[in-house]
Amino acid sequence: MADHQPGLVAQARNLAFDIANRRHVLAKLVPLGLFFLDAALCALIIWKVPYTEIDWKAYMEQVAQYVSGERDYTVIKGGTGPLVYPAAHVYTYTALYNLTDHGTNILLAQELFAGLYMVTLALVMMCYWKAKAPPYVFPLLIASKRLHSIFVLRCFNDCFAVFFFWATIFCFQRKAWTLGCLAFTWGLGIKMTLLLILPAVGVILLQGRGYTGAIRSAAVIAQVQFVIGAPFLKENARGYLSRAFELSRQFFFKWTVNWRFVGEDIFLSRPFALLLLGLHVAVLVTFAIQKWLKPSHKPLAAIVAPILQFHSPFSAQEEPMVASGVTATYIMTTILSANIIGLLFARSLHYQFYTYIAWATPYLLWRSGAHPVFQYGLWAVQEWAWNVFPSTSVSSGVVIAVMVITTISSWFAANQDFEHAPRSLSRAKKT
Numbered sequence: 266m267a268d269h270q271p272g273l274v275a276q277a278r279n280l281a282f283d284i285a286n287r288r289h290v291l292a293k294l295v296p297l298g299l300f301f302l303d304a305a306l307c308a309l310i311i312w313k314v315p316y317t318e319i320d321w322k323a324y325m326e327q328v329a330q331y332v333s334g335e336r337d338y339t340v341i342k343g344g345t346g347p348l349v350y351p352a353a354h355v356y357t358y359t360a361l362y363n364l365t366d367h368g369t370n371i372l373l374a375q376e377l378f379a380g381l382y383m384v385t386l387a388l389v390m391m392c393y394w395k396a397k398a399p400p401y402v403f404p405l406l407i408a409s410k411r412l413h414s415i416f417v418l419r420c421f422n423d424c425f426a427v428f429f430f431w432a433t434i435f436c437f438q439r440k441a442w443t444l445g446c447l448a449f450t451w452g453l454g455i456k457m458t459l460l461l462i463l464p465a466v467g468v469i470l471l472q473g474r475g476y477t478g479a480i481r482s483a484a485v486i487a488q489v490q491f492v493i494g495a496p497f498l499k500e501n502a503r504g505y506l507s508r509a510f511e512l513s514r515q516f517f518f519k520w521t522v523n524w525r526f527v528g529e530d531i532f533l534s535r536p537f538a539l540l541l542l543g544l545h546v547a548v549l550v551t552f553a554i555q556k557w558l559k560p561s562h563k564p565l566a567a568i569v570a571p572i573l574q575f576h577s578p579f580s581a582q583e584e585p586m587v588a589s590g591v592t593a594t595y596i597m598t599t600i601l602s603a604n605i606i607g608l609l610f611a612r613s614l615h616y617q618f619y620t621y622i623a624w625a626t627p628y629l630l631w632r633s634g635a636h637p638v639f640q641y642g643l644w645a646v647q648e649w650a651w652n653v654f655p656s657t658s659v660s661s662g663v664v665i666a667v668m669v670i671t672t673i674s675s676w677f678a679a680n681q682d683f684e685h686a687p688r689s690l691s692r693a694k695k696t
Contacts, residue, residue, distance in 0.1 A: 295400035325368030353454025461607030473591035476577030545610035556679035560590025632678030
């Protein structure tokens with residue numbers, strides 16, 4: 266019996282490791298079990314934790330003016346200020362306005378957002394599974410206090426934007442290009458934060474769908490934005506564009522989560538804004554050249570020059586070979602890399618921006634090859650920093666430090682994606 270017991274312990278340990286690393290059939294049950302656990306947690310939060318009013322009332326006030334017939338964006342205002350989100354935000358919250366008795370049924374709103382959270386979590390888990398992420402990563406997807414708060418206690422529009430963010434990845438992973446573009450453009454129409462992943466979306470479409478397909482996809486994205494904005498563009502085009510897509514917006518130092526440690530004078534200065542913009546562009550270009558364009562096996566000049574002449578950079582023979590390198594892991598790594606780069610160099614992040622980070626960090630850390638202990642440790646530090654309210658110099662420094670590490674991790678994650686990239690295009694060139 267004494268000899269038999271260590272064998273059982275070893276077998277149990279090996280079984281646990283096999284499940285955690287996706288080497289056992291029971292591994293498929295881990296995401297499912299965590300999903301239902303999180304559903305119960307959401308119900309418990311709504312039941313036990315008081316709702317916190319921040320933007321919901323203002324959203325409803327703005328929607329009420331839209332419902333009453335107002336179409337001039339410079340006129341529509343709420344308790345927190347003017348309407349500063351694109352048209353899809355208005356339509357989405359108009360639906361909620363009607364469902365929640367003009368925004369007065371807060372409990373129903375919370376329940377709807379809990380449902381949105383669960384559907385988004387399901388998408389995230391399916392994207393992770395498609396990218397072959399191991400089950401040991403999945404607990405991090407349900408463990409964030411801040412993420413639950415943003416969805417079921419705050420009802421921010423970022424919750425809808427991030428749903429369409431992950432719907433874009435989900436569709437692209439399955440080569441449903443048009444559906445993915447519709448998801449992306451509607452998410453962009455809710456909040457322009459999704460502009461951060463536009464470069465990645467463009468690169469993926471060009472290589473995954475070819476030049477002509479990418480042009481068609483771009484047309485779909487632009488047409489949807491025009492159609493949903495048409496009532497407001499007709500009334501006051503300049504007012505709509507300046508408010509919904511205001512790139513020169515002035516940020517308040519007291520609300521920043523990320524750059525508080527630099528001090529208010531630097532935070533508000535134009536040189537600091539230009540520095541962040543320059544670094545953002547430089548890092549994006551570096552990633553595009555060194556990582557994102559790898560499926561094409563062509564230098565940047567060989568791709569850009571034909572496009573500027575309105576020609577495809579790929580021959581009819583090359584296009585399917587390039588597309589074969591646009592795998593589920595490549596798509597997820599590329600979009601999440603562009604996302605974290607954009608957020609790293611963002612002028613100011615508020616707490617609701619954590620929706621774009623919380624579900625991205627575990628994947629990028631795992632794909633980089635970091636040790637699981639490091640993955641969990643860095644996630645815990647990140648979670649702590651985003652739960653400090655109000656933010657401090659220390660917490661904001663940690664926010665930036667973790668994003669720097671995650672960005673570096675995404676560089677190595679991209680390396681992993683191309684270790685076994687198809688070489689058929691290179692061989693085709695030689696022949």
